[in-house]
Structure formats: C-alpha cells, structure tokens
Amino acid sequence: MIWSICWTILARPFPKSTFMLWKRFLLKAFGAKIAKTAYVYSSAKIFMPWNLEMKDHACLASGVDCYNAAPIIIGVDATVSQRAYLCTASHNISSSRHEQIEKPIIIKDRAWVAAEAFVGPGVTIGESAVIGARAAVFKDVEPWTVVGGNPAQFIKKRIIKE
Template sequence: MARDLPAFTLAGYDKGRGFLTQALWFAVMNTVFMAWFCPARLRVALLRAFGAKIGEGVFIRHKVRILWPWKLSIGDHSWIGEGAWLLNLEPVAIGSHVCISQEAMLCTGSHDHRAADFRYRNAPIVVEDGAWVAVRATVLAGVTVGRHAVAGAGAVVHRDLPELTLQTVDGGRRPVEEPK
C-alpha cells in the first residue's frame, strides 16, 4: 500500500471551538502562558477562561504547551512540570494529586498507519488520582494511567497502566506501594 498524504482530511475531528478562539488561545499561549514571568495562578486563570476545568491548588510551570484548554480537566493539587506538552486533540482528564513531570508528553492524537490517507486515530487520555508521569515519559492516545501508577522517566505508555504499577523505560512493569 502506498501512502497518499494529499488525501488526508480532518474528517471526524472536532477542534471544539471556532477559528477565532483557537487563534486567540495560540496568541495567549505563546506570548503569556508559556513565559517564565507569568505567575502560575495566572496560567490557571487563563486555562479556566478558555474553558478548562481546573481544581484548587493546581500548579503549572512555564513552557507548558496545551493544544486546546477546553478539552482539559485537572483535579485538585496537581502539578504540571516545566516543558510538559499536553497534545490534547481529544479530552485529557488529569485527576487530583497527579504529577506530570518536566517535558512529559500526553498525546491523544495519532494517525492510522494502515490507511493510505493517514487519517487520524485519536482517543482521550485519563491520568487517575495520585499518578505520576515522570520526566520525559510519553502517554499515548487511549491510555488510562491508573491510581498511584508511575510512568517512569522516559517510558512510552501505549496501553493502560494499572493502578499501583510502575512502567520503566524498557517497557517492564512491576507493582509499587501505595503512598502513605
């Protein structure tokens, strides 16, 4: 099968807001939201203004990229580390007391490699309460990271990670103790 990239369309993909809202978000994200001088409280306020559902005590560092705030929910007292990228073409739900570490990526979008037109194959991501997505770990479309699970540094999580499980960079999985 030959790849036919000009045949690619956005069929079936809903960005969730009109062009003007998208453009305004990109302007705000790239000039204020990601800047080192923007206070964390203002980042949370900006996300809420663009439709994100954000709990209390959420801390978001600078250089964080979020594609569509209106497709994001974060529970109470969660942290998003410097340089994290939430590529949320579909909804991303982050629970309470979750840590998304530096340069981690949550990617809800992909392409169907079996289709000549390379159509989207997107799916939401859920990160449950108490989970930790460590530095430079990647969570892919359709995955649920279970309660108190750990996606270890550099890990690529392509299938559900059960609660109280650690996935390492080599794909190995082992149980972890529940935090006290």
Template structure:
C-alpha cells in the same frame, strides 16, 4: 473523580472542539502568557486556561513552557503538578485526577495518524490519568491509555497500553517492574 475507561479511537473527521476565532485567540494567548517562560505567575496562567474552557481544581502548579493544545478538552483535579516543558497534546480529551505529577518534558499524546489510509487521517483517543499517578520526566503516554490510580511511568518510558493501579512501569513499551508501596 469518576473515571471512564475510554479506549476507542475516533477516525476520519477531526473535531477541534472550537471555532477558528477561539483557536486563534488561544494560540496567541498561550504563546504570549501561558507557555511563555517570562511569566512565572501561575494565577494568570490558571485564569486564562479556565477562560478558554479548562476545568481546573484547586492547587494547580503549572511551571514554565507547559504546552496545552486545546484547554477546552482538559480537566485537571486538585493538587496537580505540570512540570517544565511538559506537553499536553490533547487533540482529544485529557482527564487528570487529584494529586498527580506530570514531570518535566513529559508528553501526553492523544492523537496519531492512520497509516493504513493514504490520507493519514487522524486517529485520536482520550487519556485518563487517575488520582495519585506520576508521569516521569521525558516519558510519553500514548492515545487511549488510562493510567490507573497511583501508577508510575518512570523517566523516559512509553505507555502504549493501560497501566494498572499501584504498579511502576518502565521501558519502551512500558512494562511493570514492581508494585508501588506507599508508606
């Protein structure tokens, strides 16, 4: 996949990318069929995500209780794993490459508020997770972050800045603890 380094934050007017009717239909479809723990059928979830505009490659594994804010702002490569209770809070675009694992309870957070303004306007920025990366359980990727190829964010860590390729990050804020060597 081609990746674009996107770090600029949009402020002020927030574009949800869809009208009221589509948002409302997605809200109920998501609650009843996609996020619902009673539905173990990945094919149905994938078909519904695509119907609402998500771009999805082959081999997606989407577990129960996965929350996706706006599927029309989501691109998933091939062989992506979305673990239980992970949350893609994509107020802005999220692009996930091939062979990526987003583990249980991980949060991809594209939005924030501008605390310098009394109106707390949104400050949104896209997230890119490149090929071969792994976002560990209960970890957070903040707005505007690019997780480069084959980087790892360990359990419970918080990525506030771009992560370099083939590095393992840990902590809050996450920092490099060692290189990732693939055998």
C-alpha cells in the same frame, strides 16, 4: 492560534511559581476545567485547553507537551513531570487517507508520569501508578504499579512505606 498567542504572551514570561491564579484564569477562559489548586508551569505547552481537565493538586511541570486533540484528564495529586509528552492523536495506518484518530488520556489520582515519558492515545494510567522516566506507554497501566522502558513493561508493584 489565538490560544497559542495568549499563552505565549500572557503566561510564558512569568516564573514557574508566580501568577498561578492568572495562568489558571487564562486556561479557564479557553475552556479548561482546572481546580483552584492545580499547578501548570509556564513552559508547559497545551494544544487545546478546552480538552484539559485538572483536579485538585494536579501538576503539569516545566516543558510538558500536552497534545490534547482529545480530552486529557489529570486526577487529584497526579503529577506529569518535566518534558513528558501526552499525545492523544495518531494516524490510521490501515487507511490510504491516513486520517487522524484521537483518543483521550486519563491519569488517575496520585499517579506520576516521570520526566520525558511518552503517553499515547487512549491510555489510562491507574491510581497511584508510576511511569518511569523516558518510558513509552501505549497500553493502560494498572493501579499501584511501576512501569518503565520502551515499550513500557511492568517493573514492580508500588508499595508506600511510611
């Protein structure tokens, strides 16, 4: 609760492109592992900063909901676009107690999770993979692939043309 109050009062009021050093400081003060060049928009929601690791030039864009009851690792140059939902927890539907279960999410280097996509517990997004807008991802995504839909399906291989 202290974390939520601190982020709401000390980070959210600032425009997205200002006070980045301050926002990284706040996240680190609550245990996040954030590279000096990582970028977190003020409107991003981070449930447990101590379960967040962001590498160089990683980005959590505006409105991203980072429900990290388990660790979330975002690789170098990886982007999570606006209003995406990263969810590391669910419930055991095979149990009468319906207890919470948690699994980490790993987003590898140069991957892109597009706007309003959902990434579920235990998913690894491969290097340079693209998750299409509003896709729902429940299984690992191979490197250099593009997926989309609900549930996310392979669309094509990603090829960079310079």
